[in-house]
């Protein structure tokens with residue numbers, strides 16, 4: 001056999017071995033975590049994209065690195081009792097998954113939403129490992145939350161819930177152990193109540209235990225905007241590399257929360273026209289371009305429904321059902337609400353309307369079928385792990401400022417964020433080229449994020 005032929009056979013064998021290993025591991029993950037469909041989905045995507053890495057580096061298979069990564073270091077589940085305004089005793093369930101600490105303390109947000117369960121927390125925590133690695137900051141992966149529904153609760157009910165939640169969580173976290181932040185349903189107010197309770201329990205001011213804090217007590221300027229701005233910086237980078245940009249483009253952004261609002265703001269600053277956004281009830285379409293001040297007033301200041309936008313803007317229309325937003329024609333789509341909000345059907349509609357780029361602001365907002373369709377049709381696709389990493393990256397900058405007991409200006413933080421997002425883009429592109437999937441940022445981000453964590457695990461032994 002010629003050397004070239006032999007090499008090809010050897011390579012095929014290595015690929016087959018890697019595929020077998022991945023299939024076996026995935027089966028094991030499903031068996032060990034029954035009914036956790038979101039977690040299975042997140043693991044499958046990562047495993048499939050790592051096949052070429054495993055084929056080239058059999059050491060990762062021999063030392064069971066992925067078997068270990070797919071199993072959380074620790075999963076904590078706890079009772080959260082609290083008293084509502086009528087004196088009723090309520091009980092919720094709290095979670096914290098401490099997934100991987102190979103490259104730094106566990107880091108990841110807390111989500112308060114009725115849909116929260118072990119599967120949601122584990123999918124988010126698993127993705128966080130690779131995302132945090134990609135930022136280049138020394139942070140491991142974690143996530144947490146509760147099935148508590150903040151909608152319709154009074155400020156005092158929110159405070160009592162946050163205090164009870166932290167009463168248990170406090171024993172598991174710390175500035176060098178595990179550093180939670182916000183996510184769906186957890187903003188500056190909730191972080192404030194939780195920080196206050198942590199401080200009271202510990203009897204000391206440990207600023208670095210939570211990020212997303214108020215500016216007056218250790219928060220970072222630019223953190224609030226970081227995920228949305230970072231998303232747009234990332235997508236601008238994808239577009240620029242094809243000679244395109246946000247300027248004069250039509251954009252649709254789902255959601256109207258923290259990520260969505262600041263993604264809209266930055267897209268508008270770069271000259272785009274944002275024509276639609278949504279909440280969990282429905283979406284608005286404003287052909288004149290969304291008035292962001294009205295959205296901020298309704299959602300950030302008054303916690304109202306997005307449907308009320310049309311009262312002030314007769315040019316706009318409101319439609320019930322948030323999934324319909326993808327029918328609005330656009331060149332750039334930024335799904336920024338929640339997981340699996342953009343399915344195959346929605347992807348086909350976006351494609352037929354000529355979408356050029358999709359950037360994931362939310363975590364796993366596109367189903368696997370939707371992602372495959374975008375990639376097959378050469379749509380520029382920025383996966384969540386890379387595209388929305390700006391939030392956690394600035395959280396790490398908040399931790400750095402807390403450790404050094406200083407604070408940077410908004411401009412300094414924004415400058416660093418831009419550098420980080422460009423770096424994530426180029427790392428992911430490079431990895432995609434090195435492993436023969438050029439331009440596939442889903443694979444590139446998974447590979448680049450994985451290798452740093454995997455190599456650290458190998459160096460630290462079997463722990």
Ligand code: NDP
Nearest residue numbers: 183184185227255256257258259279280337338362363391
């Ligand atoms: P917010 O709570 O601020 O906003 C969430 C938005 O999404 C709201 O408009 C909400 O509508 C809508 N939404 C929530 N659940 C659903 C649902 N089941 N169906 C449709 N719409 C829904 O959260 P964030 O903006 O912080 O988070 C949004 C996404 O971004 C999440 O996937 C989160 O994990 C991800 N993310 C957030 C980061 C951050 O820094 N905040 C960092 C990285 C990722 P309504 O007002 O009706 O509740």
